[in-house]
Amino acid sequence: MKSKNNIINVLVVDDSAFMRRVISDMIHNEEDLEVVKVARNGEQALEYIEKYAPDVVTLDIEMPILDGIETLKRIKFLSRPPTVIMLSSFTQKGSQETLKALELGAVDFISKPSGPISLDIKSVQNGLTDKIRAAYHAKTENTYKTANEQKLDTITDVSNKKVGGNEFVLVIGSSTGGPRALQEVIPKLPKDIPGCVLVVQHMPVGFTKLMGERLDKLSSLTVKEAQDGEPLMRGRVYIAPGDYHMSVSERTAFTDNSSLSRWQIKIDDSPPVKGLRPCVDTLFESVSKMQKVDLFGVILTGMGNDGARGVKRLKRNGAYIIVEDESSCIVFGMPKAAINTGVVDEIIPLPDIAPRILKLLI
Incomplete structure (x- = not known):
């Protein structure tokens, strides 16, 4: 009350x-x-x-x-x-x-x-x-609803599902309530996905590394705190380090034909954006420039409006945008701001986000 x-x-x-x-x-x-x-x-x-x-x-x-x-x-x-x-x-x-x-x-x-x-x-x-x-x-x-208390409406176990299709990049932005929300998404993605995941979770220094280690133990994917200069690789989840912006930049030299490997992680301590570092918009806007890969953007629970500008940029480059439904959010601020842009493709409850992404990939 x-x-x-x-x-x-x-x-x-x-x-x-x-x-x-x-x-x-x-x-x-x-x-x-x-x-x-x-x-x-x-x-x-x-x-x-x-x-x-x-x-x-x-x-x-x-x-x-x-x-x-x-x-x-x-x-x-x-x-x-x-x-x-x-x-x-x-x-x-x-x-x-x-x-x-x-x-x-x-x-x-x-x-x-x-x-x-x-x-x-x-x-x-x-x-x-x-x-x-x-x-x-x-x-x-x-x-107070733990992850294992939530039930999927459709697919109950997708972590071992075979995925084909084009190479892709999935970007996720989250804030308040995000660590638990990420546990509902990342561990449900199979290890053989032909793409990678980039995550900005609003957290200070030190916490993002531990969160990455925790998600890595729960997931078949390799989850880690991102490092400057490392190339994008299939089956990897990169967490933006606390107090640093994460973006992607095109590499000047590469040896294989993978569209992903043409891009690398960029970590920098440039000024906060709207008081935020890392900033979801910064990541999303840089990823929106990527070519020859399928793009997916997801906004999860969080206060504020970080990510709203970024989803518009992603959409201009053909990205598919998914936003967490208010019914499962801890705080509906970031999802609501994204919805208000008018570019969101789907608004769905948290437990259904990973299964929906996989359906789009198959």
């Missing part, structure tokens, strides 16, 4: 009194946000969720008594589960736990500054408050 008077009620959960104060101050500075309570650990958080019914919870991962992961596992069983944003450290363990939290139902996460005291509040305030607003509008019924 949402708050009255357009005020978003937030519960702040962190074992650090300093962080509780900092996060609360960030939220208090916003007219439409209000901290209803702060909690020191997971047990206290569960008690306060039942008592105060917050709309959104900011949840620290590493806490005594009951940590963020265990707390999140219990939240989904409460009578009125709120949406959750995780507070994560930049450590390897923190990054791994964050990805686990996203799989368990957290809508998004915000990275804590690396310094224990040297906290640049403005560097995270806008990101946090925007994510709280997005979490408020997220669909709770989709948030």
Whole structure:
């Protein structure tokens, strides 16, 4: 149940009194946000969720008594589960736990500054408050629905399906809710596909590498964080590294007749586009220039409008555009913006996207 008077009620959960104060101050500075309570650990958080019914919870991962992961596992069983944003450290363990939290139902996460005291509040305030607003509008019924609970309407197992046809490039853009959405698409593509997949998921440094490793374990395709200068190869999935733009450029020299191998990955740290790096539009626009390959563009769940300009460019070069249906989205912002361009070919629920792509390829 949402708050009255357009005020978003937030519960702040962190074992650090300093962080509780900092996060609360960030939220208090916003007219439409209000901290209803702060909690020191997971047990206290569960008690306060039942008592105060917050709309959104900011949840620290590493806490005594009951940590963020265990707390999140219990939240989904409460009578009125709120949406959750995780507070994560930049450590390897923190990054791994964050990805686990996203799989368990957290809508998004915000990275804590690396310094224990040297906290640049403005560097995270806008990101946090925007994510709280997005979490408020997220669909709770989709948030806590794990991938294996969703059923395909048509093909139940396509990962071993034989695929022929022309070489192709599939580009995917996603943001809020994207890591779990990608697990519904990438692992369902067979290893013998005559093309490659390029993915931009809005994430900071470090997290994209771990996400790629996780998807690689789940997939028959080879999934990896992309590197500058590597040629496009069949059966590969390239994830844009956090805080870098990914695009493609034509190679000056190549030895085989593959249309894919004429192109290579370009990774750069040019200025953010609309505050985003990596940016979906940057990737899509570069791929739209490719010739002699079939092009497919997919926009998955996410807030904002990144990808809308890119799908128009792709469409001009004959790409087939698929957008995730609102019914399965965590946040419908990016898909809606793409739909509003008028160039989208199909709008379908997440579980049906991979089977549909394969049908188009066969």
